[in-house]
Amino acid sequence: MAEFSGLSRAAARQLSERVLALSKAEGCQVNINASANGNTRYARNEVTTAGDTDNATVTVTSRFGKRVASVGTNLLDEAGLARAVETSERLAKLAPENPELMTLLPAQVYTEVPAFAPASAALDAVRRADAVRTVAEASNRAGLTAAGLVHRIAGASAVANSAGLFGYHAATNTVHTLTVRSPDGKGSGWAGTAHNDWTRATPAAQLATRAVGKANGTRAATALEPGKYTVVLEPTAVGNLVGLLAFAMNARPADEGRSFFSKRGGGNRIGEKVVDERVTISSDPQDPDLLTSPFTGEGVPVGGTAWIENGVLKNLAYDRFWADKQGVKPTPFAGGFRLQGTGGGQSLEELIKGVERGLLVTRFWYIRAVDQRTLLYTGITRDGVFLIERGAVSRAVNNFRFNESPVTMLNNLVAVGKPERVSSAESGDVGGAAVVVPPLVVKDFSFTSVSEAV
Amino acid sequence: MDRRQFVQTAAGAAAISSLKLKLPQADPSIKELCMRALSTAKTAGASYADIRVARTRSQAINTREQQITNLSDGETYGFGIRVLAQGAWGFAASRELTTAEIDRVAKLAVAQAHANRRAMRRAVQLAPTPVVKDGRWRSPIETDPFEISIEDKVALLLRANAEALKVSGARFVTSSLAFVRDQKTYASTDDVFTVQDVYRCFPQMNITAVDSARGLFETRNSAEVAPMGLGWEWVLKSDLPGNAPRWAEEAVRKLTAKPVEPGHYDLILEPHHLFLTIHESIAHPTELDRALGFEANYAGTSFLAPPEQILKKFKYGPEFMNIQGDRSQAGSLSACGWDDDGVAPETYLIIKNGIVVDYQTTRDQVAWLTPLTGRKTSHGTSYAESWADVQFQRMPNVSLLPGERDLKVEDLIAATDNGIYIVGRGSYSIDQQRYNFQFGGQSFYEVKGGKITGMLKDVAYQSRTPDFWNAMDMIGGKSSYLMNGTFTDGKGQPGQANAVSHGTPPARFKGINVINTGRDRG
Secondary structure, eight states: OBTTTOOOHHHHHHHHHHHHHHOOSSEEEEEEEEEEEEEEEEEETTTEEEEEEEEEEEEEEEEEEEEEEEEEEEESSHHHHHHHHHHHHHHHHHSOTTTTTTOOOOOOOOOOBBBBBBHHTOHHHHHHHHHHHHHHHHHHHHTTTEEEEEEEEEEEEEEEETTEEEEEEEEEEEEEEEEOOTSSSSOEEEEEEEEESGGGGHHHHHHHHHHHHHHHTTTTOOOOOOOOEEEEOOHHHHHHHHHHHHHHOHHHHHHOOTTTTTTTTTTTTTTBBBBBTEEEEOOOOTTTTTOOSOOTTOOBBOOEEEEEEEEEEOOOOOOHHHHHHSSSBBBOOSEEEEEEEEEEOOOOHHHHHHOOOEEEEEEEEEEEEEEETTTTEEEEEEEEEEEEEEEEEEEEEOEEEEOOOOOHHHEEEEEEEEOEEOOOOOOOOOTEEEEEEEEEEEEEEEEEEOOOOO | OOOOOOOOOHHHHHHHHHHSSSSSOOHHHHHHHHHHHHHHHHHTSSSSEEEEEEEEEEEEEEEEEEEEEEEEEEEEEEEEEEEETTTTTEEEESSSSSSSHHHHHHHHHHHHHHGGGGGGSSOEEEOOOOOOEEEEEEEOOSSOGGGHHHHHHHHHHHHHHHHHHTTTTTEEEEEEEEEEEEEEEETTTTTTTEEEEEEEEEEEEEEEEETTTTEEEEEETTTTEEEEEEEHHHHHHHHHHHHHHHHHHHHHHHHTTTEOOOOOEEEEOOOOHHHHHHHHIIIIITTTHHHHTTTTTTTTOOOOOOOOHHTTTOSOOOOTTTTEEEESSSSSSOOSSOOSSSSOOOOOOEEEETTEEOOHHHHOTTTOOOOOOOSOOSSEEESSTTSOOOOEEEOEEEEEOSSSSSSOOOHHHHHHHHEEEEEEEEEEOOOSSSEEEEEEEEEEEEEEEEEEEEEEEEEEEEHHHHHHTTTTEOOOOGOOOOOEEEEEEETTTTTTTEEEEEEOOOOOEEEEEEETTTTTOO
């Protein structure tokens, strides 16, 4: 299994043992994060800024009975580590008892996740600039301007504690997102890719073709009234919205009566059908397109979990305390999810062919919660909305504001396509979760006003 | 993004005490490393270089009900070197403050600038800036929050939580304190050397009322408590325990408040709400990098473009509308002595008498505007989140200046026949050119015949930026001007956070479209 040269498994073990040896607390947990962060930004068809940053942080969590405190530092010499340990012990002694504090986990067995790709680690300033040049030249040839980001993080994380637990996970993540605009400001197109392995991310030339096509295609956008439309959502747009549902699947607020997943009168909705029966949402660190960490920050093993299966809510996330209190097994969140549809497998083009009249949406933007009771969100379409008539794209139209719930959306499902890994974080950088989603056809999607923005 | 965490040593704490109300000291060994970085970069081929050495300390305490959920301290220490070589930027950063690492990183930054030449078309031009031989600046704090004991901090939060939970119907409460201290040394080959000591703090609460039988819940947060560039004195002044019962009562009242009838209303927006509308619909679109397309892939562009068609021409709002950019208001979040370009920020008007007259600028942006404005220097709005990030244009405090008549919010309400009075920030969303927006709030009140007649819920207003600001017809005066702000405003790729304040009086907006978010989704 490939390791991160800035923090190998052996180095992580040695560093955590150094910290644990300094500890005088009743219990001690060490978390280590090391990374080499490389990015190159571009705009107006040229590189603007870039950055290469090396960092490593150790967080020491000391506990005395139910008292606990954490101290983080990136000063990793003996003096720095000793200060972190001493300070965390001093603060822990001052802290009031935390009745929800669970005992330290003993040694666990973690699966190995092959998330570290050497080709991604090798994505240096020269290779990043070459990817930019590919896009900039294509955009320039088309008389358009491109802005974007090539971003790579190579790193490793480790967790260890005084009860004998140790876990190590090395990972790379890459993202390339870009927006191509027309000089008159009337056209805008987006394309993006994300993967642990840069060689499995979509090549720059292909992204450029897609974004240039959309930028040209939107230049002559015509006006369309807001209202309820059948929509074909590209995978990125699906990821933008389904992520809001996937990461709201937390048991405690549901059991406490303050979540969409709360049952009226008390308890949660596990076992109820919540979305269309063709929908299954799951997560698994071993999924070759997710490749997320096999353990949580406190060392709980992360395995495969079906959250929604054939439309039925199967699991909510339980931390150790809440699981213990409710008498169930801890179910941690994973760092990503997959939405799979029964009968899915159609391409985006095939889905469009099946729509008599509707809108093709590239992606959503500035999505914010409006009502947590219904998981109602608002946001804007961006970088390409196209009218579909009789199974084909007929013309570009204006952007819209939507007010919609991902739950309603997944209940109004018409058809499901083939899932793919997307870059669906609004930030367009490596910071987002790993998301694998298909394009979807959904009826009665609620657009509430026009956005003049391009 | 790594957590910025710190360790407070006994020696460090003593040093802070002695520095209280004094300007920060320059550490000769740090200064030497800075000079070495600049010299190495020059030798390696840089035409310009700057270095930031920063030690950032942070502390977070979080509670729920009568227990602590997080107590964390952190420190991050490192340096970032930025260079210009053959007209291209390069930036590299590391956590190891040794001469060998300084040399390696300076050379890496220059090599990266050379790599960036592969996809460059236009050489970066840097605007001139005055020499600063030895600049010192410190936030105007009275009490260093890192000197206050953890027991006192926790006790204050748990007392506030207890006060909230005394209110019948209030079921859950969270509260937190966040403190940051940035100690930053900056040096550039343009003969600028500064040492700054910047503090920020943010006390917060959120209270949830639940009606399980009806499957309803509502929340109210501490919207009137601003994050500030101040010390422990601001936490005391914020008085979470004293305010908690009122917020809890409002959360409970919201459960039975009347759902708003959609339609057009006159909106009276008080400062703790209006600041965010200003942030989103004025401060962001007047960032020059957005107007020029530099942020097109994430934050977006701006409807205020191109500048030649906007400056001195575009009517943003009524004649009494004046928008100021500054980094000097006492206690404001973006206040500093010098920005991350080594420029002393200016206080200037972005919108004057309703007309757009300027943008926010950094040294590498000024040349774009010089033919239009005649200005040859930066307004001083460069900022990087940490030593690990490259600096770029971030907003200063962008504020709506008060009106000439000293009207108060009560005067605005009394003059309104059919309106909604909105308190505190809520849900907010705006498009990538800053035209179409939808904002909620914390508390909503029906105004009829000049009086508050009851509480409303599920209110959000939707508008288009120029329509909205041109609908402003009343504004409060000096005594009603307040600051609020955002602790973590996101921009840039990879994303960086910035803290910024916005001052404003209350104001009234005529005939704005209001939707009901609970019933018909607009």
